[in-house]
Amino acid sequence: MGPAVLVPFFGCVMIALIVFIAVNGGTQKRKAALHTVEEAIRAGQQLTPELVSSLGMPNKDRGGDLKSGAILLAVAIAFVVLGWTATGIDDEVEDAFRVMAGIAAFPGLIGLVLIGFGLMGSKKDAK
Known part of the structure; x- marks a missing residue:
């Protein structure tokens, strides 16, 4: 190997x-x-x-969902930026942006769902 x-x-x-x-x-x-x-x-x-x-x-605090969602969204953005910068380095890596954007979809979408749960929980607690 x-x-x-x-x-x-x-x-x-x-x-x-x-x-x-x-x-x-x-x-x-x-x-x-x-x-x-x-x-x-x-x-x-x-x-x-x-x-x-x-x-x-x-305790059942929804602030953790917001924090976790924001962190996962930041990780997704970092993957996209990594793909964007890798594409400009070498001509052989021309598809790096699309690959990294595809990888970034996983933490990004999970982060969006967690942020949604956190926001829905805070609305429920306000009532």
């Missing part, structure tokens, strides 16, 4: 590893908070909403 195969392979492995670390960290944090809540219940302590939120338990 030459560098032409290893570079994309390790790029994909790196993305999968970053996602795994982020998801695993969040899961471990929730497990620790739930264990603390279980111990408090066993000890007979009363759980107030302030106590539960101070333990790091997630």
Whole structure:
């Protein structure tokens, strides 16, 4: 296997590893908070909403959807810009813009949906 195969392979492995670390960290944090809540219940302590939120338990805030959507939209724009700049570098890479725009469609459309969910959630909360 030459560098032409290893570079994309390790790029994909790196993305999968970053996602795994982020998801695993969040899961471990929730497990620790739930264990603390279980111990408090066993000890007979009363759980107030302030106590539960101070333990790091997630609340149903739609601001996270807006943030995630904006980040994914920025990633999509970055892919399009990368394709645009790669097209101007070499004549052999003339289709780079179309390829990168196609790749950018995935995070871009997901980002738009998350932004829509965040905006719909804020309208619902205002009522």
